[in-house]
Amino acid sequence: MSSHGxxxxxxDTDPGQDDAVAILFALGASDRLDxxxxxxxxxxxxxxxxxxxxxxxxxxxxxxxxxxxAGCPRPLVREPVTAEHVHGETxxxxxxxxxxxxxxxxxxxxxxxxxxxxxxxxxTITLCLLGPMTNLAAALVQEPKIRRGIKEVVLMGGGYHxxxxxxxxxxxxxxxxxxxxAVVFGSGIPIVVLPLDVTHQALSTKERVSRLEDLGNxxxxxxxxxxxxQGLIESKQMATDGGPLHDPTVIAxxxxxxxxxxxxxxxxxxxxxxxxxxxxxxxxxxVTNRAANALWLNQVDSNSFYELLTDTVKRLP
Ligand code: BDR
Ligand code: CA
Numbered sequence: 001m002s003s004h005g006x007x008x009x010x011x012d013t014d015p016g017q018d019d020a021v022a023i024l025f026a027l028g029a030s031d032r033l034d035x036x037x038x039x040x041x042x043x044x045x046x047x048x049x050x051x052x053x054x055x056x057x058x059x060x061x062x063x064x065x066x067x068x069x070a071g072c073p074r075p076l077v078r079e080p081v082t083a084e085h086v087h088g089e090t091x092x093x094x095x096x097x098x099x100x101x102x103x104x105x106x107x108x109x110x111x112x113x114x115x116x117x118x119x120x121x122x123x124t125i126t127l128c129l130l131g132p133m134t135n136l137a138a139a140l141v142q143e144p145k146i147r148r149g150i151k152e153v154v155l156m157g158g159g160y161h162x163x164x165x166x167x168x169x170x171x172x173x174x175x176x177x178x179x180x181x182a183v184v185f186g187s188g189i190p191i192v193v194l195p196l197d198v199t200h201q202a203l204s205t206k207e208r209v210s211r212l213e214d215l216g217n218x219x220x221x222x223x224x225x226x227x228x229x230q231g232l233i234e235s236k237q238m239a240t241d242g243g244p245l246h247d248p249t250v251i252a253x254x255x256x257x258x259x260x261x262x263x264x265x266x267x268x269x270x271x272x273x274x275x276x277x278x279x280x281x282x283x284x285x286x287v288t289n290r291a292a293n294a295l296w297l298n299q300v301d302s303n304s305f306y307e308l309l310t311d312t313v314k315r316l317p
Contacts, residue, residue, distance in 0.1 A: 005032075007034060008036055008120075008126065009034065009036065010038070010113070010126075011130060012039045012040075012109070012113075012130065012135050013038060013040060013041070013131050014042065014044045014132065015040070015050055016131065016247070017093065017227075018246045020226060021223050021226060022251050023061075024061055024316060025251040025312055026251045027061040027316060028219070032255060033254060036116065037069060038058070039068075039113060040071055041132055042074055042080055043131035044083045045083075045090070045091035046073070046080070047072070049090060049091045050091060053090070053091050054068045055068050055101070055102055057092075064100075064102040067105035070104055071108060071134070071135040074134075076177060077177075077179045081175065086234075087230070092226070094229025095225050109135050110135055113136065114143040114146055117146035118143065118146055119149070124148075124149055124151035126152055126153075128250050129153060129155035129250075130155075130156055132174075132180060133177060138180075140184070147187070147189055152189070152190040153184065153189055153190070153192070154254060156194045157173035157174045158173075158193055158267070158280030159280060160296065162195070162197050164279070165234070166278075167275075167278065169278075170276070171195065174269060174279075178277060181269045190295075191293060191295070192294065193262075193297060194246075194260075195280065195297070197296075198299070200238075201300050201302050202249060203235075203240055204228075204231050205241045208242065208310075209228060211306070215310065217316060218316070218317050223313060227243075248309060256304070259300055260301075262295055262298045262299065264294070264296075265286075265296045266282075266292050267280055268280075282296055284296070
């Protein structure tokens with residue numbers, strides 16, 4: 001910890017509707033989380049839009065003091081995969097968008113990460129990964145010394161009990177850059193995973209979304225509009241009241257880890273499978289001799305999660 005007991009974090013993200021909610025969630029908890037910067041990556045929509053959307057979201061919370069660095073415009077090896085069918089052409093379907101009030105910070109996100117993490121020591125920074133893991137993978141390859149500045153990586157990605165959302169076996173963030181995910185899971189850095197197993201328990205039901213809207217502030221209204229729009233496809237696929245909420249579970253874990261449970265496991269990433277590219281291969285039962293490399297969460301107290309989200313968002317404009 002530093003900054004008067006606040007936990008230093010960097011959010012690496014591809015906003016993206018649920019990414020936007022996660023950023024607002026973190027900003028609402030600024031008494032506990034010290035958001036040092038946002039780094040953006042190509043994912044849900046191309047990099048030019050994710051870099052723009054991150055700044056729009058900061059503007060919603062009057063926090064344009066936080067720098068946004070644009071990172072990798074494409075995955076390490078493969079062609080880009082995007083998700084406009086979920087997040088809309090802008091990446092933030094469901095809400096009106098204005099031009100960002102601030103420019104991007106100078107320099108590439110990967111260079112920023114390297115500098116910030118190497119120089120952080122003896123402080124360590126928590127990295128929150130909400131999109132394809134390209135930026136961190138590139139930083140690890142370019143400067144392995146960044147490990148010393150990382151407290152842990154807390155990421156949304158993968159699935160085991162709930163397998164895939166973009167293919168039958170792969171979750172979007174891992175599928176969009178499987179080689180990058182393989183670098184991150186192979187890095188030896190402490191990793192906490194919020195997979196589909198957890199996010200599919202956190203449904204944005206009508207009642208939960210109404211509670212956010214009833215806060216009466218701008219952030220609550222925007223989040224309610226985003227969640228109503230985002231839930232559509234997935235709630236239809238699964239015939240549920242509301243869609244799963246993904247990226248904000250990362251922030252909830254930082255604020256209240258006791259809401260979640262799981263186990264230490266070995267996770268590897270399928271980078272060659274004909275039908276299973278991007279699958280997270282989780283040794284849940286311990287049937288291999290591979291050492292555990294991640295805390296894999298598989299349960300969340302979903303009512304308390306939405307209460308925490310709502311109580312935190314209440315503090316924003
Ligand atoms: C993940 O994929 C993206 O579309 C969401 O923003 C989230 O990070 C869920 O699979
Ligand atoms: Ca995301």
